[in-house]
Amino acid sequence: MNRLATWLSRKTWFLTIHWMRRPWMRRLHMAPLRWMPASKHQGFLDSYRSQNRLARRIGLPLLKTTYLMLLAVFALQITYFVALKMFESGWLTPPQLEDRRITD
Secondary structure, eight states, X not given: OHHHXXXXXXXXXXXXXXXXXXXXXXXXXXXXXXXXXXXXXXXXXXXHHHHHHHHHHHHHXXXXXHHHHXXXXXXXXXXXXXXXXXXXXXXXXXOOOOOOOOOO
């Protein structure tokens, strides 16, 4: 499951980085500079750079963790579904409770 999550996260991360580096996407990222006063431009650029550094540092591990959780939940749901179907078809039967009398 770990290998599948790693493979999925790497493919997703590659596509995310690929689309974020397109010129039209960079123009969209810098669009708020047009409406800001000139005094706030440097603060915006510093904030933009720090957000990108944070995303590069924790993005791939966070994506891998998310895929691992998704796959774990999917595996649990499949296990529950199979156990329920086995119970309904009679393959699994709960043990019969015996009549116990409490004597003091």
